[in-house]
Amino acid sequence: MHKLVLPFALLVSVMLAAGCSSSRKVFVEHDYSYETNFKDYSSYTFLECERDTNNLCTEIYEAIRRQMQVRGYKLTAERPTLLVNYGIFYDNLRYQGYMQPVIRNWVDTENDGFRYEPIKYALEKGTLIVSLIDAESDQVVWRGYASGIFHGEETNNHYRSVVRKIFDQYPLFAKGYDPRRYSEQVGR
Template sequence: MLKNIILAASVLILSACTNTPDWDYDKSVEFANYKTFAWSADADLKNNGGNAYQINDLMEKRVRNAIIEAMLKHNIKLVEAKNADILVNYHASVDSKIEADSFNTSYTARWNYWGFGYQTQTHAREYDVGTLVIDVIDKTSNQLVWRGAKEGRLRNKQTPDQRTASVNKTVSAILGNFPPSQTH
């Protein structure tokens, strides 16, 4: 019984994590000063543990285009690294997770006698979860000033348009708090 409660709680926690991006930033930074960005030398989906089928050059291009589009909405333009105020780094990871469903069933009759009891059935499924992390680094100090991440279940058998829409939605959600609204 305790095992089933722990499994159910784990599934609920996992479900809660997939909907909301996670952000962190340096409150002492004046983000309004940032007008230009360039790619960090480390910005690459495949360099940081991205070894799943979906992490490839096509996905790399989608992520970069989505970041450029999201930054332009905040009037932050892509420029050469030597002219940039900030550097943007990103990476992805894919982990396998297990989802379990437990069902309690009751019965009232058995062969030769009447009784009452419970039977528990548990079904487990393995699936892939991808996490995309976007870092913003102050170019002058070379310090991380903002980080956003979002985790989500990876879907197979998507069209290129569906994959692009999914990446755009994820990047937009992650960068939804960049630059952060600061209240000192």
């Protein structure tokens, strides 16, 4: 009996390890412009996503809206300071990003000595790119992206989680917004 248990236990542990390694993590990164005063933005509106037959655009739209709301940005069609654009890429994608300091560090110091260090990425099938665009200049000021979002394990909150991971790279709040005051109001 013991002769059968050891090989079976070994087989089960190998299968579990293989199962864990096959569920790949989503790759998330961001880039931003050093010429931007991120402290001036307070509102936004969406640009159109390409229409998707399985409601993926709507699901991602709602997840982005939640993340912007949590950061104090107001959704408005009247003179927004930011435009939000997002796209879903189904095939592999070559993308040039930049190695940069964490955005919070740059916003706090606004150090003119920082330089863009280009880096080329080979992004996997299933890439979501979210761009924040200055509404006045039409220049992209921040771009977050997640690669490998289609792995057959899409649960009910999968895309909401992907969008949150992207926005974890954008820890900034809207002009005049105090997150402590918001949490006090929600706690009541």
